[in-house]
Amino acid sequence: MAEDVESNPNADLHEFKESEGYVARIDTEHRGNLKTTKSGHTVLIPQPSEDPQDPLNWSIVKKHVILLIISFAAFLPDYGSATGAVTLIPQAAIWNMSPDTVNHSQVGNVFMLGAGGIFVVALSAWAGRLPVLFYFLVLATATAAWCAAATTFESFMAARILNGFFSTVSQGGGLMFIFDMFFFHERARKINIWAAFIILSPYMGPLFAAFIITTKPWPIAFWVYFVETALALILVILFAEETYYDRRISPSNQPPKGSRISRLLGVAQFRSRHLRNSFGQACMRPIRVIMKPTVFLSSLYYLLTFAWVVGINTTLSIFLTPLYNFGPKQIGFFYFTPIVAALLGETVGHWLHDAIARQYIKTHDGHFEPETRLRAIWFSTPFMLAGLIGLGFALENAFHYMVTAVFWGLYVFGIMISTVALNAYNLDSYPEASGEVAAWINFARTAGGFIISYFQVKWANSVGTKVSFGTQAGICAFAFLIIVVLQVFGKTLRIKSGALHFPTT
Template structure:
């Protein structure tokens, strides 16, 4: 039993499964059960029911010490930080690269779009392989491939060589973003999930801004090649973190303690020589396909596609507009990125409290229960903020408002997007607790496909029609997409009951 848990009674009580909780609502408040609480384990407050109930096995990740859980969480978060960090550096390096290779900036930008797309598609393979080989081995070996090839970026002598590096690294670098929910779900209880998702999510959302921030200063003092040498060094440093701290989190709760595989060595688990997963290869590959057959998963993927696309579009082109309209050099562009980074931080801080606050209000009105759809309420305000920021940002660029207005609006957009990101991840994780990796992979597909599309179309679109009109259309799309959230809050629970939980082939 974890150190912060305690039994609240010795009476017998049959706990519902997580699938039943997702269907009927999660009961978190033990006080709602009166005296009939059974031998339920609760959090340190004595009344928050632990979902799922941890086993008595000390190897159960739910029973790990807090420091070990958070070391693994931070390790996965840092890994998740690197893909978009490396991709977004291209929004700054594409200008000097175009001069080096005597090519249009729009052509160089294609490498950014392709890298973004591949990092999303690869997530489906990451999750499938993680269910066969284990979470940790897939992370270890894919990151090993990345560090073996990432120096290709910096050493590239031509655009075609650089594009080849983008393609190869893009496919393997997505591990950590795709499947991150698997790790979080394995280690933390239901009531802890929004805050842990928020931590992991802020690393992902802030990475496309910290990448150009760093790249701008490096180009100002050195050259674009050094941007990618530094990126290679960061990848090697993160690989060392993986080796030092990451452990396998897969734990089959359907097996009795006496039937659980023996835990021998962390390094053997990390490299896959000690394997705990029990799915066949075909069974593991089928899971992402079964997940996308669920209507709420499809709707959230589309919703996130329509929201996140314009965030990536703005980020991929902002350095070009700052240079064109405001004559920013590398130093000025780098300093500008303090604005979106601040927006990410404010979004994470506010989300840390807001998600739990809204959940608590919902439970008070529903007798200690919370439905997955309750996670979506926060999206209304966040989408209003995001859409308004995009609309005004277009006007700011179109009419060349002061660059500080551009900075504030860029930050405001990121506050909303950060809150939305945690909400959609928490919703699908609550709705389908049996498939954390699979729903995460499809959310990443929505985000990266949106980024792929926006990176391709934004620069020529704005040049043709102007920032005011283009970003106004994007704001309208952001607001209109809220109709999908209204649909889910109205019919989501009925849809989930009608389609049922995700039924995967049994592990053997």
């Protein structure tokens, strides 16, 4: 590939040096030819080309339309997955099975939400962002319809597993689009928007499904999910765009853009495949990324802290029904709690992450280190621990359901802040691997949920929710030590493990 790339002296694969960090702010007198924001002080990272086709040069409206489409598509996997957390009760009655057994379809779906993301980023590095997004959503739409039309548990479970694999395309690969379109100083807020859709989704699914099944049969909830997935597909067809752009190639030598249909189907990208990763290189990218110590430790932290989000969400209806005599409608109202908490987390995070970055840059002569992003987790961890411990006490001692709701909300608020901080840290650390770091963090999130969903209910019933949720809080506290290690030794680990040296971003 290298011989086909005409060197552009003003461009590099990324503009981050592990030993120096980012030079994010500079005095006017030292600015030279560097492009900055209108203030003249904030350096644009990466430096945009002069080409209007460069995604960094697209209009604000176009960038945000694509961001919202990607975020909506990222909303769907957990929405569909968690819909089954409510429908499992009427399904169990129809199929003469226990709710815990029906929940196995949920577990398979959750696991594939993570595994699918690894395939998404590898294929995107080889075939382009847009065609992978399009084809995966086509298959996600088809399998969503299969979920709704299934008449046996075996058919439903097969549909759920396949739907999990294909629907995760925007969760696993969303950071690629954010990296391609937005500058360094903009990314934390854009990640905050994308992450808010992901965190909200597992609560919106049960909320809508609970109201639906009070008057309608359970398949209607999945037909609604099918319509939403089809809408995402239509939006991608109409408005999404290929965001991959190699700034090392001068504008005059960029490959032909091709027609919109050729970009959507991947024909245009296939013609210029010699300028990107080979298939073998693309397949090795995720493996090389997870071997980086900071990415592995970040993924381990997220597995140990987010697992309980999935575990609680997929089994909460089993706890609430006998404890408070809740029916589907009451469970639906109860799901407003995490939605409000996630929105509060998004609102606070909108200012918090940027404030932390600005303060560090101001006090470090314009330089920025990725580990600074992790400071936000010091703020979020107490909320997570208090929420888990309180939820255990509330469920075992039968506290008023409003108290139970508050504790659940505290945990969700904390995990929202932590999610953005962790994604921003890894994107800043390895900007050329934006898709891969997102895919591994997503895999860690779902792998933890996959494991805990198998024994969450049995564990709580055998030792009590005080002990089970208290243990979960203890694991989160232990996991926080990983964050401390990353803050102290993260830069050293990154320097010693070396750069990724990928052919392309």
